[in-house]
Amino acid sequence: MxxxxxxxxxxxxxxxxxxxxxxxxxxxxxxxxxxxxxxxxxxxxxxxxxxxxxxxxxxxxxxxxxxxxxxxxxxxxxxxxxxxxxxxxxxxxxxxxxxxxxxxxxxCACSQGCMNNLTFGDDTFGYYETIGGGCGAGPSWGGTSGVQCHMTNTRMTDPEIFEQRYPVLLHRFSIRENSGGSGVHRGGDGLVREIEFRRPVVVSILSERRVHAPRGLKGGENGARGANYLVRTDGRRVYLGGKNTVTVNAGFDSCEE
Known part of the structure; x- marks a missing residue:
């Protein structure tokens, strides 16, 4: 861990x-x-x-x-x-x-090894989502990119509904290219999710694989470690580590990779 x-x-x-x-x-x-x-x-x-x-x-x-x-x-x-x-x-x-x-x-090789739990809210509402990642490759197949791996089947809120119901703007939700470990069969790539908050909220991230990378198997390379950042309006990127709670103001971005 x-x-x-x-x-x-x-x-x-x-x-x-x-x-x-x-x-x-x-x-x-x-x-x-x-x-x-x-x-x-x-x-x-x-x-x-x-x-x-x-x-x-x-x-x-x-x-x-x-x-x-x-x-x-x-x-x-x-x-x-x-x-x-x-x-x-x-x-x-x-x-x-x-x-x-x-x-x-x-x-098979290791998958993202985490469900990437993101929560945010204030005294009037709360929101919780889990962010997918990459699945490990096996003896005869490549890993799947951008999915919830193994025993979880949580669905992500559609971007239009997400922005309509919550004080957020979803700037980016995409595949994290080349983050899966290379090998005869390549591991699945992770995701990048970047959210701008339109009013002050408390944001929490509960995640793993920020220190130890997902291991490859039988000569396959390790996958990339995840990273969680708070991006301020002046452009500064503050690394949050794997587990943290921060208060953000309107216009700040929280970026989970």
Whole structure:
């Protein structure tokens, strides 16, 4: 994770018995931030990965895990205390667990590893969206550009509706060219989304992959790291990091890449 926390997985497969063990022992302790993930998040990510890997349309039910053992160390950020903040576990950490599992199977390269959560509002309204990115390439296919990867299917508000209902101007919403890792099969490219606010609002970004890039696989190069900027009216670009809350005035741009 961008704060240095480690997701550690030992994968053991028993082909004779048709069983698998996912052992997350060695994963870092509960974190001070909000990307701790309840155990259900890790379990759901494992089910998702297994259904992707098996070339059969398996109904989604608890029976999927009958031959699977999942070991999650108590006190880790995948099994935090009941006092831990967990809002980012479902939207950030779930994506990273998925990357780790699929990499352990050597199934595909890492995807954007994050759902890029953007919120803004004031005392009268609030708005929340997740911004897509690039999916990792596989042994026989290139990654998809500008989509929500893996277990999320959030749709983006149409630009016309976005500008009509909220005090914003959408200057740019485009593919971030050449941000996917190169290789025999290229990783998907990310997105650039640039928003101008027409009245003072509080803006928050909750994202990952701003420090550690999405990893390539089998010689493929890493994808580009994301970046979040506040662009002021005088042209200054202020880097916000992966997780931040800022108050902006009318005419300021918030640019998420």
């Amino acid at each position: 961008d704060d240095g926390s480690v997701l550690h997985l030992k994968l053991t497969l028993d082909s004779l018995r048709g069983e698998a063990t996912f052992d997350f022992e060695g994963t870092s302790p509960e974190v001070y931030g909000n990307w701790n993930a309840p155990e259900a998040v890790t379990t759901a990510a494992v089910i998702y990965c297994l259904r992707c890997l098996v070339d059969v349309d398996i109904p989604l039910n608890q029976g999927c895990l009958a031959p699977v053992k999942i070991i999650i160390p108590k006190g880790s950020f995948l099994s935090p205390s009941d006092k831990a903040a967990v809002v980012g576990g479902n939207v950030l950490t779930s994506q990273r667990v998925t990357d780790v599992v699929l990499m352990a199977f050597q199934a």
